[in-house]
Amino acid sequence: MSRQRGVRRLDDDGGVEIVIGTGERDALADLAPQLRAVVDGTSDSDLATLVRDRLFPAAYPDDPERQAEYEELAGDELAQMHRDALDAFEATLAGGTTQRDRWSVRLSGEEAEAWLAAINDGRLTLATAVGITDESCWDEGPDPEDPASVLLFYLGWLEEELVGALQHGLDAAG
Numbered sequence: 001m002s003r004q005r006g007v008r009r010l011d012d013d014g015g016v017e018i019v020i021g022t023g024e025r026d027a028l029a030d031l032a033p034q035l036r037a038v039v040d041g042t043s044d045s046d047l048a049t050l051v052r053d054r055l056f057p058a059a060y061p062d063d064p065e066r067q068a069e070y071e072e073l074a075g076d077e078l079a080q081m082h083r084d085a086l087d088a089f090e091a092t093l094a095g096g097t098t099q100r101d102r103w104s105v106r107l108s109g110e111e112a113e114a115w116l117a118a119i120n121d122g123r124l125t126l127a128t129a130v131g132i133t134d135e136s137c138w139d140e141g142p143d144p145e146d147p148a149s150v151l152l153f154y155l156g157w158l159e160e161e162l163v164g165a166l167q168h169g170l171d172a173a174g
Contacts, residue, residue, distance in 0.1 A: 127149050
């Protein structure tokens with residue numbers, strides 16, 4: 001797989017190999033600190049607020065008292081789960097190997113799951129930024145003039161590749 005982009009399953013424990021272009025790897029590395037700023041609440045833009053609402057949806061939208069109780073009980077743990085996924089995502093992006101214009105990395109099952117979480121957070125963030133509100137918006141495809149739109153659709157492809165690799169062999173295992 002060293003010449004082809006994509007994700008392939010390596011073992012029964014969920015290990016995968018990812019091969020992408022170096023520019024794609026750089027785009028992912030640039031996205032990670034932006035996601036961290038949203039998750040940590042250090043970005044206070046209107047967009048960051050909207051994204052946080054998507055990353056941490058209200059459990060009790062019609063009951064402010066119960067919602068406040070829920071956030072007190074689970075809010076820090078949920079935010080930490082996002083941070084942990086970003087930590088693993090960033091750490092593995094800092095590793096890997098580069099050959100010509102291709103970057104590859106081998107991930108454990110846990111690291112692959114962290115990538116899925118981080119990519120999903122990135123997709124939610126970018127979908128909010130480009131105004132994707134429902135499934136029909138996907139039919140139009142990416143706007144080649146909008147880097148956020150292009151990256152959003154790329155993340156969709158990468159997420160699909162990861163899910164496919166992780167599912168590979170599960171049907172046979174029962």
